[in-house]
Amino acid sequence: AKALEFEFDTLACASTGNLMGSVAAHGAKASMNTLVLYPANLEKGKILGAAIYGATLVAVDGTYDQVNRLCSELADNHRWAFVNVNMRPFYAEGSKTLGYEVAEQLGWLAPDHCVVPGASGALFTKIHKGLKDLVQTGLIDSADTKMHIAQAEGCSPIAQAFNDGSKEVRPVIPDTLAKSLAIGNPADGPYALRTIAESDGSAVIAMEDEIVEGIQLLAQTEGIFTETAGGVVISGLRRLVNQGVIKPDEVTVAYITGNGLKTQEVVESVVNPVHISPSYDAFEEAMAGR
The missing domain is CATH 3.40.50.1100 (Rossmann fold)
Structure with missing residues (x-):
C-alpha cells in the first residue's frame, strides 16, 4: 500500500525466504512488477512460494548480507520500492x-x-x-x-x-x-x-x-x-x-x-516407511515387529 502511495511501480526485496513469498503475493495482487533477490542456496520450497506469483527471481551467489547490500545499491539507482531497504520503516512497524x-x-x-x-x-x-x-x-x-x-x-x-x-x-x-x-x-x-x-x-x-x-x-x-x-x-x-x-x-x-x-x-x-506386498498377511507380519 505504501509503495503505491509513493507511486512506485516495482516492488522488491532481499529475502531469506519468507518475505519474498509475501512480497511476490502482494505485488501480484497490486499489479506491480515484483523483483526478489535471495541467496542461491535457499530451499526450493521458499523459491517456489515466490515464483508461483510471477515475480522475477534473482539468485545471488552469496550470503543474505551480501544480497541486502546489493539491494541497497539498487535502491540508490532505481526508483523501486525495496521492502527492507527504502521501505523498511513501514515494513518493520507492521x-x-x-x-x-x-x-x-x-x-x-x-x-x-x-x-x-x-x-x-x-x-x-x-x-x-x-x-x-x-x-x-x-x-x-x-x-x-x-x-x-x-x-x-x-x-x-x-x-x-x-x-x-x-x-x-x-x-x-x-x-x-x-x-x-x-x-x-x-x-x-x-x-x-x-x-x-x-x-x-x-x-x-x-x-x-x-x-x-x-x-x-x-x-x-x-x-x-x-x-x-x-x-x-x-x-x-x-x-x-x-x-x-x-x-x-x-x-x-x-x-x-x-x-x-x-x-x-x-x-x-x-521418512522410513514399511514396504509390504498388497496382502493382509504381509501387513500383519510387518506390523508384528513394531
Missing part, C-alpha cells in the same frame, strides 16, 4: 501486529514470556513495541513480558553479544540449517539487545543438531509442522524451561513463523 494479535487472543492480556526467532532482530523488537503500544492505548493494563530471542548456533550474533555482555553485535558468516535466520549482520541487533535488557529477557542458542529435534517435538506434541526457524524457537524454549528461566505455570508464547513444507529437505530422514 511486525507490531504479532504483539497485538497475541494480546487479543489471550483476552487482552500480555504473556509472561515470548520466545521469538532472531534474524535481523526487527520482528523481536517490534513485538515488544506492539505490546507497549497496547498499554499506552489502554487496551491492556501492563506488559511485563520477558522477551527471549532464539538464534541458531550457526548464526547467532545477537545471542553471542548478549552472552558476552556486549552492546556491540559483531557480524558473523552464517552456517546454519535455519536459512531463514541466516543474517550474519543483523540491522536491528543493537535494538534487540536493548529490548532484552528493557524486558529482563534473554537470548538463547539452539544447537544445529537440535533444530530438527525441535521441529519433530512440535509436530508430535501439537500437530504443527514448522520450518527450521520454528525448530530453533522450540529448542530454545526447551532450553529456557530446563534452565528454570521459564516456569511451567507461566503464560509463554512461542512464535512459529513458517510452515515446514518450505524446508522439507532438513527432515527427509524421518
